[in-house]
Amino acid sequence: MFKTKVCDLLGLEYPIISGGMVWIAKSELAAAVSDAGGLGLLGAGSMNPDELPGEIDRVKELTDKPFGVNIPVADPRSEEHVKTCIAKGVNAVSTSAGNPKKYTPALKDAGIRVFHVVPSPKLAEKAAAAGVDAIAAEGYEAGGHNGFEEITTMALVPQVVDAVDIPVIAAGGIADGRGIVAALALGAEGVQIGTRFAASMESAAHPRFKETMLTVKDVGTVVTGRRFGPTRCVRNSLTDAIHQEENKGATVEELLAFIGEGRASRASVSGEVEEGTVYCGQIAGLIKELKPVKEIVEEMVAQAKAGLEGLYQRNLQ
Ligand SMILES: Cc1cc2nc3c(=O)[nH]c(=O)nc-3n(C[C@H](O)[C@H](O)[C@H](O)COP(=O)(O)O)c2cc1C
Structure with missing residues (x-):
């Protein structure tokens, strides 16, 4: 299947x-x-x-x-x-x-x-x-x-x-x-x-990065850099500050200078989850706990198989 x-x-x-x-x-x-x-x-x-x-x-x-x-x-x-x-x-x-x-x-x-x-x-x-x-x-x-x-x-x-x-x-x-x-x-x-x-x-990822992902609800992620390189990440102090600069009319050059280098590693490696970029997708709202990969894959596969069978049965009715 x-x-x-x-x-x-x-x-x-x-x-x-x-x-x-x-x-x-x-x-x-x-x-x-x-x-x-x-x-x-x-x-x-x-x-x-x-x-x-x-x-x-x-x-x-x-x-x-x-x-x-x-x-x-x-x-x-x-x-x-x-x-x-x-x-x-x-x-x-x-x-x-x-x-x-x-x-x-x-x-x-x-x-x-x-x-x-x-x-x-x-x-x-x-x-x-x-x-x-x-x-x-x-x-x-x-x-x-x-x-x-x-x-x-x-x-x-x-x-x-x-x-x-x-x-x-x-x-x-x-x-x-x-x-x-x-x-x-x-x-x-x-x-x-x-x-x-x-x-x-x-x-x-740093433990604080992972914990932050678990706190993300439906609207917990935002996109920054729409004009020069859109990036989806967890909304935090950094993303609020970037959006504030954008609202003040900052140019792309000013925004890039404001953000500077190394924001992703600050979040992922150093665990600076407010001042760094916590890359994260919207689907994080679905994730409730950290699990070992094997368990994640086994659950996904079992759910997908049941879902496919369920769809087929529903379509037969
Ligand atoms: C923390 C993080 C870092 C990522 N870094 C890269 C990258 O270096 N190269 C790349 O092609 N995609 C990168 N992506 C995108 C993923 O490879 C993947 O396509 C994407 O996360 C799928 O969407 P999802 O987050 O909803 O599962 C990154 C995603 C996340 C969450």
Whole structure:
């Protein structure tokens, strides 16, 4: 019931991928997701080139299942990360934030499966033309960087499914089996989940970051940087201050200077949950406790299977 083309493509038991998350998606989390039957991704976006090889080795020590690496293309370190992935022979690479043409040929020549994260059907077409194996369609409710397009997962996924003829992975707003059923109903063949796995035992996030995610209610996340780089995170002192500056008419340059560098690591690594950026998706309102990844995946799969059967039965009546 759960085997999709994404499972075949990536060698998975379940079409469940944990998003590459800066500072948070390290070896322990990636290995736990892969070990549970999904695809764990390392988040290379926050890693220096000398850190990634060790993280890859550590995943290989922890699991013999397939895993991958997320590489934001626009990151100046991306080329070295790509070389590392090829040298180490990782199973899959997800590329985001940049042109999919840049690294797809080299990665595919090395036998690595490539999927690219997009926020719109138009960019999905571009990624498909660049030769990627699958598309992750990420809606505006997702944690972390969002598209300027502001298209939500519900509207985005079926449009991307219609726009390309390669498998589509739905991302944004999925944290349990119901979300998986919805994604499959929209035509997706897999899901990429960030927020739920960030709030897991194996996530490398600072304990205060995880606790903060659990306090998020329905309107607990906001988007900052709509003019220069939209980012969904927990509403806190920092996001209120940014919005105040925007309301005062600050220019993009002034806003960037006001925010400065290192806000994500201040929250994720140092636990400064008021002065740092706590990347987090809207679906955090559904998450009530921190759990081990294995339990999260088992619950999701059981709920999705029951949901699919339930839908079928309801449709028969
Ligand atoms: C803390 C955090 C950090 C993230 N960092 C990245 C990243 O470095 N690269 C990337 O492509 N996506 C990143 N994302 C997005 C996730 O990979 C994933 O697509 C998204 O979280 C899915 O939506 P959800 O948060 O509703 O589950 C991040 C998300 C979170 C919550």
